[in-house]
Amino acid sequence: MAYARIAGTGSYLPGRVLTNAELEKMVDTTDEWIVSRTGIRERRVAADDEVTSELAEKAARQALAMAGVGPSDIDLIVVATTTPDQVFPSVGCLLQNRLGIHNGGAAFDVQAACAGFVYAIDVANRYFHTDGAQCALVVGAETFTRIIDWDDRNTCILFGDGAGAVVLQAANEPGIIATHLHADGKYHELLNVPAGVSANYAQILEGEAYTRMQGSEVFKWAVKALGDIVVETLEQSGYGKEDIDWLVPHQANIRIIRATAKKLGLGMDQVVVTVDRHGNTSAASIPLALDEAVRDGRIQRGHKIILEGFGGGFAWGSVLLAF
Numbered sequence: 001m002a003y004a005r006i007a008g009t010g011s012y013l014p015g016r017v018l019t020n021a022e023l024e025k026m027v028d029t030t031d032e033w034i035v036s037r038t039g040i041r042e043r044r045v046a047a048d049d050e051v052t053s054e055l056a057e058k059a060a061r062q063a064l065a066m067a068g069v070g071p072s073d074i075d076l077i078v079v080a081t082t083t084p085d086q087v088f089p090s091v092g093c094l095l096q097n098r099l100g101i102h103n104g105g106a107a108f109d110v111q112a113a114c115a116g117f118v119y120a121i122d123v124a125n126r127y128f129h130t131d132g133a134q135c136a137l138v139v140g141a142e143t144f145t146r147i148i149d150w151d152d153r154n155t156c157i158l159f160g161d162g163a164g165a166v167v168l169q170a171a172n173e174p175g176i177i178a179t180h181l182h183a184d185g186k187y188h189e190l191l192n193v194p195a196g197v198s199a200n201y202a203q204i205l206e207g208e209a210y211t212r213m214q215g216s217e218v219f220k221w222a223v224k225a226l227g228d229i230v231v232e233t234l235e236q237s238g239y240g241k242e243d244i245d246w247l248v249p250h251q252a253n254i255r256i257i258r259a260t261a262k263k264l265g266l267g268m269d270q271v272v273v274t275v276d277r278h279g280n281t282s283a284a285s286i287p288l289a290l291d292e293a294v295r296d297g298r299i300q301r302g303h304k305i306i307l308e309g310f311g312g313g314f315a316w317g318s319v320l321l322a323f
């Protein structure tokens with residue numbers, strides 16, 4: 001059996017920093033409220049002419065360099081995004097072209113909102129088991145601020161833009177040890193952009209297709225679902241809490257992250273936190289955090305890591321891996 005192993009990581013953040021102090025001038029909020037309720041101090045905002053596939057390309061090139069592979073070695077591209085450049089082609093195809101890959105490998109997008117990256121890893125991992133994939137690029141990339149209503153204090157303080165990427169390579173041992181995915185569409189109204197191509201298209205044309213959220217309901221569900229999934233991940237894989245070196249969580253809210261870490265019995269020194277500087281970058285948040293901790297040396301080869309994500313749908317999931 002062939003396994004998938006992370007051979008390299010990369011990330012990219014747009015240059016523009018949006019601070020809580022600036023948000024205080026835009027909506028009725030305070031730095032103190034935002035920090036105490038979310039842990040967020042600042043976030044990045046893509047330039048008007050920066051598109052998701054461009055962010056993805058910059059993160060992907062870093063991951064390729066760390067893995068020591070060239071674009072032509074990539075036989076599969078899976079991009080997790082909720083904010084693609086266009087309706088179609090997929091960001092996967094646009095990224096493939098940007099990287100100059102024309103070897104006929106598959107390229108596509110996965111949309112599972114903030115759980116997108118764990119969904120994308122799950123999908124890519126299966127190609128190693130069943131389809132002989134040798135070298136895959138898995139990316140989470142978002143220009144999420146494009147679907148933010150800057151007059152809505154409930155949401156505009158939370159989100160940011162960015163991209164993160166991993167190169168997965170075939171290996172004799174995992175690698176990706178286990179993945180667990182869940183969804184329940186019953187909750188679609190609690191967190192969504194209620195417009196698209198076949199519903200409320202006028203909102204898109206008028207540039208008013210924005211994220212709507214019932215924050216406290218989402219909060220409760222996220223804490224419950226993520227607590228349950230880390231327990232499920234350990235129980236079903238036969239690993240104990242003491243076997244886990246790092247939690248690399250989706251970065252939505254420091255209070256949700258703390259609750260999940262507590263469930264795992266991990267101290268916050270074993271949790272990679274970027275939410276203070278990145279805000280919630282949706283599908284990009286997990287690979288952005290992973291890359292930061294790999295590059296600063298916290299995450300070492302052989303470490304056991306749990307990735308977890310939760311988002312609109314609801315969709316949620318986890319990945320247990322040996323780095």
Ligand code: COA
Pocket residue numbers: 028029030033034037038114153154157213214215216217218219222252253280310311312
């Ligand atoms: N500044 C100041 N006050 C704000 C505010 C802001 N930016 N946003 C909301 N408020 C107000 C609300 O209007 C409410 O006022 P009211 O009591 O007078 O009605 C009050 O703060 C409390 O709101 P509530 O929603 O109960 O706060 P909370 O403790 O749940 O925190 C969130 C709000 C959004 C930070 C929190 O619910 C959250 O993080 N939810 C999950 C969001 C998330 O992770 N989404 C993405 C999932 S991937």
